[in-house]
Amino acid sequence: HPTSHMREKTLTMETLNPHVKAVEYAVRGPIVTKAGEIERDLQEGGKQPFTEVIKANIGDAHAMGQQPITFLRQVVALCTFPELLDSPTFPEDAKKRARRILQGCGGTSLGSYTASQGVDFIRQDVASYIEQRDHGVPADWENVYLTTGASDGIVSILRMLVSGQGSSRTGVMIPIPQYPLYSAAITEMEAVQVNYYLDEDNCWALDINELHRAYQAAKQHCQPRVLCIINPGNPTGQVQSRKCIEEVLHFAYEENLFVMSDEVYQDNVYSPDCEFHSFKKVLYEMGPEYFNSVELASFHSTSKGYTGECGFRGGYMEVLNLDPDVRAQLIKLRSVQLCPPVSGQAAMDVIVNSPHPEEPSYARFHEEKNAVLGALAEKAKMTEQILNGVPGIRCNPVQGAMYAFPQILLPPKAVEEAKALGMHPDMLYCLRLLEETGICLVPGSGFGQREGTFHFRMTILPPKEKLKVLLDKVRDFHIKFLKEYATLEEQLR
Amino acid sequence: HPTSHMREKTLTMETLNPHVKAVEYAVRGPIVTKAGEIERDLQEGGKQPFTEVIKANIGDAHAMGQQPITFLRQVVALCTFPELLDSPTFPEDAKKRARRILQGCGGTSLGSYTASQGVDFIRQDVASYIEQRDHGVPADWENVYLTTGASDGIVSILRMLVSGQGSSRTGVMIPIPQYPLYSAAITEMEAVQVNYYLDEDNCWALDINELHRAYQAAKQHCQPRVLCIINPGNPTGQVQSRKCIEEVLHFAYEENLFVMSDEVYQDNVYSPDCEFHSFKKVLYEMGPEYFNSVELASFHSTSKGYTGECGFRGGYMEVLNLDPDVRAQLIKLRSVQLCPPVSGQAAMDVIVNSPHPEEPSYARFHEEKNAVLGALAEKAKMTEQILNGVPGIRCNPVQGAMYAFPQILLPPKAVEEAKALGMHPDMLYCLRLLEETGICLVPGSGFGQREGTFHFRMTILPPKEKLKVLLDKVRDFHIKFLKEYATLEEQLR
Known part of the structure; x- marks a missing residue:
C-alpha cells in the first residue's frame, strides 16, 4: 500500500x-x-x-x-507488395528495380533488417551516381552509408567528433545563418558552436577571411576540429562558386579540419549563372595530396531535390579519408540503431538509379x-x-x-x-x-x-x-x- | 598549393x-x-x-x-501508390485504412513530414488499442509518440533523464542479462549502469530483493533514477507474473524511479501458464495514487510480434505522468529528427487497427x-x-x-x-x-x-x-x- x-x-x-x-x-x-x-x-x-x-x-x-514522382512510388509499392510484380499495370523498368532491391534484402523482404550501412548494392548504386555527378571522380561504395534522412548522418558524424574538456573541447564551425539541426546537435552534445557569418551583401557568399577570423577567435577557447558547410544554402539559398569551395578546402587542409558538407539541395539550383560543385569533386581537382587526406563527409537525402520524399526518411552520406579504425567505430555506432528504414533505402535507390533513356519510364520520369x-x-x-x-x-x-x-x-x-x-x-x-x-x-x-x-x-x-x-x-x-x-x-x- | x-x-x-x-x-x-x-x-x-x-x-x-502479413503490406502499398486504390485486386478494408492514413498526411502523401509525434489519428488508434489490450484502462492519445522502431524511443527517454555529475550522476537500473541497446546508450550518454540480476534458477524471474540490493548499492556512488524492464525478456524469454510487476511498481513508487518498460514482445507469449500483463494495467489496478504518479514509458514496435516488420522501423511509446513542461521538452527533442518514417507509422496503424470480424480481410489476417x-x-x-x-x-x-x-x-x-x-x-x-x-x-x-x-x-x-x-x-x-x-x-x- x-x-x-x-x-x-x-x-x-x-x-x-x-x-x-x-x-x-x-x-x-x-x-x-x-x-x-x-x-x-x-x-x-x-x-x-x-x-x-x-x-x-x-x-x-x-x-x-507537389506530386510524387510516379516511378519512385511504383518501385517502392512493388517492393512493399511483391504480388504486384505480376501486374501488367506496372512498367517493366520499375519491376526490374524492385526485383533487384528485394534480392538485396534478407528473405527478399522489405521487412528484414539490412546491414547497418544499408543494402550493399544500393550503396554501390549511390557510388556510381556520385561518380557520374562528379564527371568521373572515383567513388568507393564502402565509403557510402545509407541514413535515416540526412539529419541522422550529420548527428552520427558529429557524435564521433565531439570530445575533450575546457579549451580542448571540440569546436564546430557553422555558417550563420544556419539550419538549426546543427546548433541543436552542438548544444545537446556540449560541443562549442563557432559561428562564421555569411556575407549578406554579397548574395550570402562564404568569405574566406571571415572563416579565418572565426577560426582564430575560436582557438582561444576551444579546439575547432569540424567545419560545416551548407551548399546550396539553407536558409540562405546561395550556391557556392567553385573558387570559394577550393578556398574553403584549402583552409580545411591547412587547419586540419574535418569537413561536413551538407549537399541535400544539390539538385535544387535555379540561377542560370550558378552551378552545383560537390566538395568532393573540387577536392579531387585540387590533386591527390588534398584528395587523399582531407576528411570529408557529404550528405544527401530523398527529402529535397525534385522528389521531396520527406516521409520516407531516406538519405546517404559519403565519408572520405576516414581512419580505418575510426570507420569500424562509425559502423559500430550506427549498428546500435540497427538500420535505416528500408523503404527509404529503396526510394534513395530510385533517385540514384533513375530510368535510362532506353527504358519505358524515362520520358515520364x-x-x-x-x-x-x-x-x-x-x-x-x-x-x-x-x-x-x-x-x-x-x-x-x-x-x-x-x-x-x-x-x-x-x-x-x-x-x-x-x-x-x-x-x-x-x-x-x-x-x-x-x-x-x-x-x-x-x-x-x-x-x-x-x-x-x-x-x-x-x-x-x-x-x-x-x-x-x-x-x-x-x-x-x-x-x-x-x-x-x-x-x-x-x-x- | x-x-x-x-x-x-x-x-x-x-x-x-x-x-x-x-x-x-x-x-x-x-x-x-x-x-x-x-x-x-x-x-x-x-x-x-x-x-x-x-x-x-x-x-x-x-x-x-517468415512471410509478411498480407493485409499490412496491402495497406502500406496502397498508401505508397494511391492509384492502386482504384484496383479491384485490393480488398475494401485495406483501401479504407489506406485512405484514412493518407487523410492524416499533409497533401495526402506518405512523402510529407508528419508531426514530430506522428500522425494524430494513428496515435489515437494506438490509444484505443492500448485500452482494449488493458481491458479498458484509459489511454490518452496525447501520451502516445510514434517512433523509429522502439530503440529510438528508448534513447530519447534516456537522453532526457541523464544528468548530474559524480555521485549525483543518473543511474539507470537494467536487468542482467539485458538487450545491449541499454548498455550502449548508457555508455554513450555517460550515465551509470546499475545491474540487477535476473534469477536464472527461477526461470529468469525478476527478484524484488535483488532490485533492492542493486538500488542500495548504487546509491553509494550515483543517483539511481531510472528502472528499465524488458518483459517478455530479451534475451531471456521469461514472462513476468502480475505479482512480480506489482512489486516492481511499488518499489519504483517508493524510490521515485522513472520506469521504462520495454514491451516489444507483448504479442510473443507461448507458455500456456503465462500471460502478458502490461506495466500500465498493473499500475492502474494498484489504484489512483500509483496510476496518477509513477512516471512510466512503455515501448512497442512493428519489428516483433507476429508481423516482424523490422525494415519499416515503426514503433510507439506511451509516456504516463510526465510533467507538462517536460513533455514539451520531449516533443522539442524529438522534433529535431523531424518525424518517424511514415510507412512505419502506417504499418504500426495496421497492427493497432487490424481487420474487424465483419471485414473481408479478417479471416486471412x-x-x-x-x-x-x-x-x-x-x-x-x-x-x-x-x-x-x-x-x-x-x-x-x-x-x-x-x-x-x-x-x-x-x-x-x-x-x-x-x-x-x-x-x-x-x-x-x-x-x-x-x-x-x-x-x-x-x-x-x-x-x-x-x-x-x-x-x-x-x-x-x-x-x-x-x-x-x-x-x-x-x-x-x-x-x-x-x-x-x-x-x-x-x-x-
Missing part, C-alpha cells in the same frame, strides 16, 4: 538533462505550435481573419501539393522531374522579385535550395516592444503575421543572423498561384506593420 | 569521442562481422565445412523466411497471425527440449519473446584458452561454432551474465525443419567441444 508521502516527479525541469533543455529548433518551434492551434480552431469553426493557415515554415514539398524543378525556378524568381518590391524588405536571389531569407527592416518601436515582451523582434513580426494572415514563417533568429538585423525564412514550395497570394499578403502586412510602428513624426508625414 | 607538412588525420582513435569508443553492441558485434566474411567467402566459391551460414543472432523474422504465433510456440518448446537434452547445456523455458538463452558449462581448459587469447570464453565457443558449423549465435557476454557463467543467445525464428537441423548441429558441436577440452583424466575415462 502506498505510503502517505506525496510522491515527487523524477523528471522535472530541474532534473532534466540541461543540454536537452538548452536545445532550440525553430523550424518546428513555438510559431509552428501556434499555427497548429490556429488551424485546429479554424477546423472547429473558430473565427479568424483568414480561412486557411499556410505553413511556409518547412521544406515539406508534398504537404504543399524526366517530364515530372523537369516540371518540378522548372516550377521551383520560376517561384524562386517570383519570390525574390515580389519581396524586393516591398519597402523595408531586401531579398538576395534564391539561387538554389527551397527558401528565401529576406532581411526585414523593423521600426525601432517594434524592436522595443518585442524586447519588453522578452521576444526576438522577428518573432514578434512572424507571430503578428501568423495571427493576421494565417501565414507561418520562421523568424531569422531561429537560424542566427548578425546582431541588429532581422529576417524570416519562407519556403518557395507552395503552388505558384498560392505563393503569389502569400507574397502579396506578406507585402500588405509588412506595409501595415511599418505604419503601425512608425514614429509620430513619420505618421504625420 | 599544399604546404609540405604531412597532414594528420583529425579524427583518430585518440581524438574520437571516448564514449563512442566505449560502446559495445554484441547483436551486431565481431561475431556477426565474421559471419558476413564467411558468407562472402562461400559465395565466391570458398571451401567451408558447411554450405550455408545461418544467422540466428538477431530477431529478424523475414530474413529467416487471423489465419496468418495464428500461423506465425503457433509456429513460434512450437519452436520455443522444441528449442528448450533439444537444448536440455545436451549434456552441459541448461535452458530455461522460452515462455515468450524470440530467443533462448541457455547456460553452457565450459571446460576449465577452454576458459583458460580463451583468457589467454584475451577473449570471453563464450565468444571463443561461438566463434568455433561459427567456423565449424556456419551457425551464428551471440555470446552471453554481450548481454551480461553472472561472473563465471556462460551463455549464448539464439533466435527461435528459423523455419521448424531448419531450426531442428541447427539445434542438432549445436548439440553435436557442444559434445565435440566438451571432448576436445576435457582433461586428460576425463578423456581416458
Whole structure:
C-alpha cells in the first residue's frame, strides 16, 4: 500500500538533462505550435481573419501539393507488395528495380533488417551516381552509408567528433545563418558552436577571411576540429562558386579540419549563372595530396531535390579519408540503431538509379522531374522579385535550395516592444503575421543572423498561384506593420 | 598549393569521442562481422565445412523466411501508390485504412513530414488499442509518440533523464542479462549502469530483493533514477507474473524511479501458464495514487510480434505522468529528427487497427497471425527440449519473446584458452561454432551474465525443419567441444 508521502516527479525541469533543455529548433518551434492551434480552431469553426493557415515554415514539398514522382512510388509499392510484380499495370523498368532491391534484402523482404550501412548494392548504386555527378571522380561504395534522412548522418558524424574538456573541447564551425539541426546537435552534445557569418551583401557568399577570423577567435577557447558547410544554402539559398569551395578546402587542409558538407539541395539550383560543385569533386581537382587526406563527409537525402520524399526518411552520406579504425567505430555506432528504414533505402535507390533513356519510364520520369524543378525556378524568381518590391524588405536571389531569407527592416518601436515582451523582434513580426494572415514563417533568429538585423525564412514550395497570394499578403502586412510602428513624426508625414 | 607538412588525420582513435569508443553492441558485434566474411567467402566459391551460414543472432523474422502479413503490406502499398486504390485486386478494408492514413498526411502523401509525434489519428488508434489490450484502462492519445522502431524511443527517454555529475550522476537500473541497446546508450550518454540480476534458477524471474540490493548499492556512488524492464525478456524469454510487476511498481513508487518498460514482445507469449500483463494495467489496478504518479514509458514496435516488420522501423511509446513542461521538452527533442518514417507509422496503424470480424480481410489476417504465433510456440518448446537434452547445456523455458538463452558449462581448459587469447570464453565457443558449423549465435557476454557463467543467445525464428537441423548441429558441436577440452583424466575415462 502506498505510503502517505506525496510522491515527487523524477523528471522535472530541474532534473532534466540541461543540454536537452538548452536545445532550440525553430523550424518546428513555438510559431509552428501556434499555427497548429490556429488551424485546429479554424477546423472547429473558430473565427479568424483568414480561412486557411499556410505553413511556409518547412521544406515539406508534398504537404504543399507537389506530386510524387510516379516511378519512385511504383518501385517502392512493388517492393512493399511483391504480388504486384505480376501486374501488367506496372512498367517493366520499375519491376526490374524492385526485383533487384528485394534480392538485396534478407528473405527478399522489405521487412528484414539490412546491414547497418544499408543494402550493399544500393550503396554501390549511390557510388556510381556520385561518380557520374562528379564527371568521373572515383567513388568507393564502402565509403557510402545509407541514413535515416540526412539529419541522422550529420548527428552520427558529429557524435564521433565531439570530445575533450575546457579549451580542448571540440569546436564546430557553422555558417550563420544556419539550419538549426546543427546548433541543436552542438548544444545537446556540449560541443562549442563557432559561428562564421555569411556575407549578406554579397548574395550570402562564404568569405574566406571571415572563416579565418572565426577560426582564430575560436582557438582561444576551444579546439575547432569540424567545419560545416551548407551548399546550396539553407536558409540562405546561395550556391557556392567553385573558387570559394577550393578556398574553403584549402583552409580545411591547412587547419586540419574535418569537413561536413551538407549537399541535400544539390539538385535544387535555379540561377542560370550558378552551378552545383560537390566538395568532393573540387577536392579531387585540387590533386591527390588534398584528395587523399582531407576528411570529408557529404550528405544527401530523398527529402529535397525534385522528389521531396520527406516521409520516407531516406538519405546517404559519403565519408572520405576516414581512419580505418575510426570507420569500424562509425559502423559500430550506427549498428546500435540497427538500420535505416528500408523503404527509404529503396526510394534513395530510385533517385540514384533513375530510368535510362532506353527504358519505358524515362520520358515520364524526366517530364515530372523537369516540371518540378522548372516550377521551383520560376517561384524562386517570383519570390525574390515580389519581396524586393516591398519597402523595408531586401531579398538576395534564391539561387538554389527551397527558401528565401529576406532581411526585414523593423521600426525601432517594434524592436522595443518585442524586447519588453522578452521576444526576438522577428518573432514578434512572424507571430503578428501568423495571427493576421494565417501565414507561418520562421523568424531569422531561429537560424542566427548578425546582431541588429532581422529576417524570416519562407519556403518557395507552395503552388505558384498560392505563393503569389502569400507574397502579396506578406507585402500588405509588412506595409501595415511599418505604419503601425512608425514614429509620430513619420505618421504625420 | 599544399604546404609540405604531412597532414594528420583529425579524427583518430585518440581524438574520437571516448564514449563512442566505449560502446559495445554484441547483436551486431565481431561475431556477426565474421559471419558476413564467411558468407562472402562461400559465395565466391570458398571451401567451408558447411554450405550455408545461418544467422540466428538477431530477431529478424523475414530474413529467416517468415512471410509478411498480407493485409499490412496491402495497406502500406496502397498508401505508397494511391492509384492502386482504384484496383479491384485490393480488398475494401485495406483501401479504407489506406485512405484514412493518407487523410492524416499533409497533401495526402506518405512523402510529407508528419508531426514530430506522428500522425494524430494513428496515435489515437494506438490509444484505443492500448485500452482494449488493458481491458479498458484509459489511454490518452496525447501520451502516445510514434517512433523509429522502439530503440529510438528508448534513447530519447534516456537522453532526457541523464544528468548530474559524480555521485549525483543518473543511474539507470537494467536487468542482467539485458538487450545491449541499454548498455550502449548508457555508455554513450555517460550515465551509470546499475545491474540487477535476473534469477536464472527461477526461470529468469525478476527478484524484488535483488532490485533492492542493486538500488542500495548504487546509491553509494550515483543517483539511481531510472528502472528499465524488458518483459517478455530479451534475451531471456521469461514472462513476468502480475505479482512480480506489482512489486516492481511499488518499489519504483517508493524510490521515485522513472520506469521504462520495454514491451516489444507483448504479442510473443507461448507458455500456456503465462500471460502478458502490461506495466500500465498493473499500475492502474494498484489504484489512483500509483496510476496518477509513477512516471512510466512503455515501448512497442512493428519489428516483433507476429508481423516482424523490422525494415519499416515503426514503433510507439506511451509516456504516463510526465510533467507538462517536460513533455514539451520531449516533443522539442524529438522534433529535431523531424518525424518517424511514415510507412512505419502506417504499418504500426495496421497492427493497432487490424481487420474487424465483419471485414473481408479478417479471416486471412487471423489465419496468418495464428500461423506465425503457433509456429513460434512450437519452436520455443522444441528449442528448450533439444537444448536440455545436451549434456552441459541448461535452458530455461522460452515462455515468450524470440530467443533462448541457455547456460553452457565450459571446460576449465577452454576458459583458460580463451583468457589467454584475451577473449570471453563464450565468444571463443561461438566463434568455433561459427567456423565449424556456419551457425551464428551471440555470446552471453554481450548481454551480461553472472561472473563465471556462460551463455549464448539464439533466435527461435528459423523455419521448424531448419531450426531442428541447427539445434542438432549445436548439440553435436557442444559434445565435440566438451571432448576436445576435457582433461586428460576425463578423456581416458
